Amino acid sequence: MDELAKLPGIGPKTAQRLTFYLLRVPVEEALPLAHAIVEVKETMRFCARCFNLTEQELCAVCRDPRRDQQVICVVEEPSDILSIERTHEYRGLYHVLGGALSPLDGIGPEKIHLQELFERVEAEPVKEIIVATNPNLMGEATALYIAEQLTKQVASGRLRVTRPAAGLPMGADLEYADEVTLGRALSGRRDL
Amino acid sequence: MDELAKLPGIGPKTAQRLTFYLLRVPVEEALPLAHAIVEVKETMRFCARCFNLTEQELCAVCRDPRRDQQVICVVEEPSDILSIERTHEYRGLYHVLGGALSPLDGIGPEKIHLQELFERVEAEPVKEIIVATNPNLMGEATALYIAEQLTKQVASGRLRVTRPAAGLPMGADLEYADEVTLGRALSGRRDL
Numbered sequence: 001m002d003e004l005a006k007l008p009g010i011g012p013k014t015a016q017r018l019t020f021y022l023l024r025v026p027v028e029e030a031l032p033l034a035h036a037i038v039e040v041k042e043t044m045r046f047c048a049r050c051f052n053l054t055e056q057e058l059c060a061v062c063r064d065p066r067r068d069q070q071v072i073c074v075v076e077e078p079s080d081i082l083s084i085e086r087t088h089e090y091r092g093l094y095h096v097l098g099g100a101l102s103p104l105d106g107i108g109p110e111k112i113h114l115q116e117l118f119e120r121v122e123a124e125p126v127k128e129i130i131v132a133t134n135p136n137l138m139g140e141a142t143a144l145y146i147a148e149q150l151t152k153q154v155a156s157g158r159l160r161v162t163r164p165a166a167g168l169p170m171g172a173d174l175e176y177a178d179e180v181t182l183g184r185a186l187s188g189r190r191d192l
Numbered sequence: 193m194d195e196l197a198k199l200p201g202i203g204p205k206t207a208q209r210l211t212f213y214l215l216r217v218p219v220e221e222a223l224p225l226a227h228a229i230v231e232v233k234e235t236m237r238f239c240a241r242c243f244n245l246t247e248q249e250l251c252a253v254c255r256d257p258r259r260d261q262q263v264i265c266v267v268e269e270p271s272d273i274l275s276i277e278r279t280h281e282y283r284g285l286y287h288v289l290g291g292a293l294s295p296l297d298g299i300g301p302e303k304i305h306l307q308e309l310f311e312r313v314e315a316e317p318v319k320e321i322i323v324a325t326n327p328n329l330m331g332e333a334t335a336l337y338i339a340e341q342l343t344k345q346v347a348s349g350r351l352r353v354t355r356p357a358a359g360l361p362m363g364a365d366l367e368y369a370d371e372v373t374l375g376r377a378l379s380g381r382r383d384l
Contacts, residue, residue, distance in 0.1 A: 080366040087375035130381055135360045147384040165359030165380035168327045169373040172361070174272040181361040183279035188357035188382060189322055192339040 049120070051096035051113050053078045061094055068092040070127040074117060074146065076100050076134060084132065092130075095120065100138040101145055109145065117146070118153060128160040135166055241312070243288035243305050245270045253286055260284040262319040266309060266338065268292050268326060276324065284322075287312065292330040293337055301337065309338070310345055320352040327358055 005015035022030050046052070047059035050072075054060065061067055061081070071092030075081060081094050097112040109115075120126065131146050133139035147161045167185035168177055177185075197207035214222045238244070239251035242264075246252065253259055253273070263284030267273060273286050289304040301307075312318065323338050325331035339353045359377035360369055369377075 075366065077367070083366050083369060083371075083374055084378070087371045087378060089375040089378045130378070131384060132366060132378070134365055136363050136365075143384060161384045162381040163384050164374075164377035165357045165382060166362065167357030167359035167377070167380070169361050169364070170358065170370060170376070171328050173326055173328075174267065174275050174324060175269070177275060178362060179275075179279045182275060182356075183281040184362070185356035185359070186276070186279065186281045186322070186324070188359070188380075189354040190357060190380060192323060192335060192353045192355050 046096075050094045051078075051098060051116070052081055052094055066091075070125055071130065072117075072120065072124075072126055072128075073130040073132050075132050076139065076142075080132065090130075092128075097133070097142070100133055100142040102138045112142075114146070114149075118149060121150065121154060121159065126159065128162060130162050130164065132164050135164075238288075242286045243270075243290060243308070244273055244286055258283075262317055263322065264309075264312065264316075264318055264320075265322040265324050267324050268331065268334075272324065282322075284320075289325070289334070292325055292334040294330045304334075306338070306341075310341060313342065313346060313351065318351065320354060322354050322356065324356050327356075 001012075001015045001019045004010055004018050005012050007015075010018070022033075043055045044053055045055075047054045047062055048057050049062045050059060052059035052061060056063070068091050071090075072095050073084060073090060073092055074095045074097060075084070076097050076099060078096050081096070084090050084094075095113070095117050097114065097117070099107055099112045101107060101109065101112065117129075121129070129146070129150060131143040133142045143163055150159060150161050165188055166181065167188060168174070168181060174182065193204075193207045193211045196202055196210050197204050199207075202210070214225075235247045236245055237247075239246045239254055240249050241254045242251060244251035244253060248255070260283045263282075264287050265276060265282060265284055266287045266289060267276070268289050268291060270288050273288070276282050276286075287305070287309050289306065289309070291299055291304045293299060293301065293304070309321075313321070321338070321342060323335040325334045335355055342351060342353050357380055358373065359380060360366070360373065366374065
């Protein structure tokens with residue numbers, strides 16, 4: 001029960017419910033979970049190139065020759081890659097930072113995979129970096145830092161640094177939109 | 193109690209609570225509400241030009257000579273104007289449709305203030321129409337209809353028809369963004 005309660009989003013009551021479930025089911029239904037946990041910890045590691053999760057040296061995206069090698073989408077966490085893949089809108093590569101800059105929490109540029117990103121920009125035929133860090137304070141600061149560093153590092157014109165549009169989410173209601181989002185949606189308006 | 197329960201978002205329990213509140217307070221605290229309701233119904237009407245709410249012939253926005261007369265922002269409801277004004281990002285005029293196209297509910301182009309919009313485009317020195325209908329199915333269809341009609345009506349080049357950006361709202365998390373929103377944010381990305 002104590003071990004289950006350590007999981008995020010699982011409080012003492014849920015942990016108790018899950019524990020009794022595991023006690024109740026036959027051993028052949030409970031053991032696969034234990035094996036899966038052992039296996040995932042033994043076999044999962046980070047992609048040597050983009051820090052995505054993988055069971056091999058390179059992740060599935062980096063191994064796929066049909067992916068556009070000239071675009072890198074920078075995200076905070078491997079889970080963000082799943083979200084973006086689900087859109088079927090993106091055919092380039094990724095780079096997982098493993099977090100966002102947060103000076104107050106002691107997370108400076110050296111604590112996340114920024115150096116590795118700048119090295120990839122040097123070594124690979126990259127034409128566009130899409131900085132898809134989260135649209136919150138830390139993610140925005142990280143995006144600006146990356147754009148600044150890349151402008152210093154790369155001769156202008158060779159590399160485009162972009163950011164996904166900020167605006168109204170689908171199904172939203174103008175009446176309940178927050179001011180910052182609505183303001184950005186207006187200033188970033190597009191021709192119909 | 194029955195009259196209060198007719199208000200949107202007020203169920204029978206809240207109606208009961210409010211009724212007993214009105215019974216408890218002195219008459220001079222309860223009557224202003226009654227007077228305000230009578231007054232608002234007597235004095236409030238729609239702006240003759242943009243269908244915003246107003247107590248005069250023209251609304252406060254239309255009367256303000258400092259507003260940019262060359263931009264009209266099209267919204268579904270007068271409450272949307274309040275949301276947009278709060279952003280302090282917009283200095284042009286408005287046009288309230290009074291709803292969105294919804295053929296299934298029998299709301300065709302003649303049921304909302306579309307004709308009046310097209311007449312304004314003819315009569316006023318408009319250079320841009322920002323179609324800020326809600327980013328849902330009906331709002332999107334209405335925006336496309338307006339763009340199509342205006343393209344037919346106006347010589348191309350004289351009028352820009354735009355739409356606020358669709359994308360990730362501020363403070364969002366990529367991991368929990370829906371696919372359509374994230375896909376649009378990616379396809380609508382901007383240079384940093």
